[in-house]
Structures are given as C-alpha cells and as structure tokens.
Amino acid sequence: MMDTKEKQGSMRSPLARARGLGAAGHGSGHWMAQRFTAIANIPLTLWLVYSIITLKGASHEVFVAWLGQPVNAVLMILFLLSVFYHAALGLQVVIEDYVHCSCAKITALIGIKFALLALAMASILSILKVAL
Amino acid sequence: MTPSDRPLSPHLQVYKPQLTTMLSILHRACGVALALGSLMVVWWLVAAACGPEAFGTAQQFAASPLGTFMIFGWSVALFYHLCNGVRHLIWDTGHLLKIENAYRAGYAVLCATVLLTAAVWGCALKFSPDAALSAPIVSDTLANTTPKTEGWQ
Ligand code: HEM
Ligand code: HEM
8 A cells, every 4th residue: 555655656766666775775865855946946036036126125014914915925935945945955965075973963964954944933933923 | 984995086186176166066155155044034034023123123234235245145146056056957857968068058057147146136226115115005105295295385
C-alpha cells in the first residue's frame, strides 16, 4: 500500500530506487527540493520587489490594508515558506562544506533549521494577525 | 577527518581566477547574504503586527541612507542570484554545459543583473508613495486641504 503510493508520487527512476540512496545516504531529495523552491522563488521574489516599491513610505494603515487583501497575504506566506525552505537547504550545504568539527557542524545545522523555522513562524503569525 | 596518504588535488590558490569560478562563489555569497537580508522582511512583518509605532520606525529606517544602501545591496544580490540560479537550472537540464557556452551565459547573467538593478531602482526612485495611498486616505487629504484653499480665496 505505502509502497505503491510512494512509487506513484516519486520522481525518482526505478533504478535509482533499486540502487538505494547513493553515497551520501539520503538520495536526491535535497537536490530536488532546492530546485523546486528555486523555481518557486523566481516569481515570488519578483512579486516582493514590486510590492516593496509600491509600499515605499506607506503608513501602517496603508500597509495593513494591503496585507489584508487575501492575494497579498497568501503570496507573502508562500514567499516565506519557499524562501526559508530554500535558504535552510542552501545554508545546510554551506555549513557542511566549511564546518569540519563534527560537534560544531551538528550544532550549526540544527541551530540554522530551528532559527529559520522560528523566523518563518513569527512572520506568518504576524501576517495572520494583520490580515485576519 | 583522519589524514591519509592519498594524493591531494592541487590547492585552490594555484588556479588563476576565472569568470566561471568567480561567478560560482558569488552565487554562494549572494545566497548567504539574501538569507541574512530576509531577516528584514521578517522584521517588517513583525513590526506591522506590533503596531503603527514599530512599523513607523521600520519605514523610517528603510528610508534612511543606511537602510536604502542595505536594500540596494539586497536587490543586487537577489538579481544576481536569481539570474545565475536560472543558469544553474538550465545546466540541470543538460544545456549550456560546453565551456564557451558556460562563459557566454555567465556574461549574460552579469549584464542581466546590471539591467534589472537599474530598471528596478529607476522605477523605485521615480515612484511616489502618494500613488500607493488608497482612495479613502486620498479623500481624507483632500478634505483637509479643501477648507484651507477656500479660506485663501
Ligand atoms: C531571497 C531568496 C533566496 C535565498 C535566501 C537563497 C539562498 C540560497 C542559498 C543559501 C543557496 C546555497 C548556495 C550554495 O550552496 O552555494 C542557494 C542555492 C541556490 N539557489 Fe537560491 N536563494 C534565493 C533565491 C533564489 C532564486 C530566486 C533562485 C532562482 C532560480 C535561486 C536558485 C538557486 C539555485 C539553483 C541554487 C543551487 C546552486 C547550486 O547547486 O550550487 N535562489 N540559494
Ligand atoms: C532588496 C533587499 C532588501 C530589502 C527589500 C529589504 C527590506 C527591508 C525592509 C522592508 C525593512 C523594513 C523597513 C521598511 O520598509 O520600513 C528593512 C529594514 C532593515 N534592513 Fe533591509 N532589506 C534588504 C536588504 C537588507 C540587507 C542585505 C541588510 C543587511 C544585511 C538589511 C538590513 C536591514 C536592517 C538592519 C533594517 C532595519 C532593522 C531595524 O531598524 O530594526 N536589509 N529592510
């Protein structure tokens, strides 16, 4: 049951699955997630740049009205999810490349994920508070 | 890591700087800078939820010379990382991998970064915040100024 589901949902070839998870032991999931979020980031970051320009010097009242529009609230949440997930994956690789002492490495890897998750949650909660 | 007797690849310093290697490290540097810059988006949203006072401080900082400089830096990093990210995604499909094409795409990325930055800041500097004000607030402003004008007439 689970197995069939996974086969249908996975983008990995049967050979890749049969051979196991590769030298790193975790397969291509990280690589793919970095690409998917990169593609999503293109429209989302361009939308944010456009929005920042139109909100230049906006008062609190105007900003709250802007964020209260469902389109803007949804796009802002999508931006945060995609960019923070993308950044977590990207910073993980940077840490793995430069931090060699395994204790510091594990601390940094866990710390960066906790920090990014907390920041994303704080932002999303703020959006909901303003928009709802 | 345990040291081994296996031969090492030549160390990085023996290579002359090349466009491809410089663009590669720049992609990483900009990715890290963007992650730091995202803290500002967080701060902006949290300030808005905190209230008009906190939000006003944020807007004031963004308009200050230091704030504007930081936002400019973030935008350059974004446009470079975005354009070069597209170059990466094209590579992932198996295209532009021949050396001369990787170089051509690299120069194209640099040009696109400069053009995007110039276009966006051209628009941003021309943009007047008044245009962003929603209708009720514009009429508020009119209501406040109208009696004054009448008084002068
Ligand atoms: C604010 C938004 C963004 C942040 C914070 C961010 C952050 C990062 C970081 C930290 C890395 C890891 C760098 C490395 O390992 O060398 C990375 C890699 C990458 N980013 Fe982004 N990025 C953002 C937007 C984008 C956008 C818009 C694209 C569009 C295509 C993109 C495409 C990529 C790609 C393809 C990689 C993988 C590069 C590789 O395999 O070496 N990113 N990003
Ligand atoms: C295009 C890139 C960037 C954008 C769109 C951006 C956006 C913002 C925004 C929206 C604010 C809140 C101010 C407001 O609008 O009222 C802000 C403040 C701020 N930004 Fe950025 N930012 C960018 C890049 C950066 C970078 C790269 C840094 C430094 C690494 C930075 C550091 C700050 C700081 C320190 C504040 C003020 C925080 C405070 O006073 O509490 N920004 N930025």
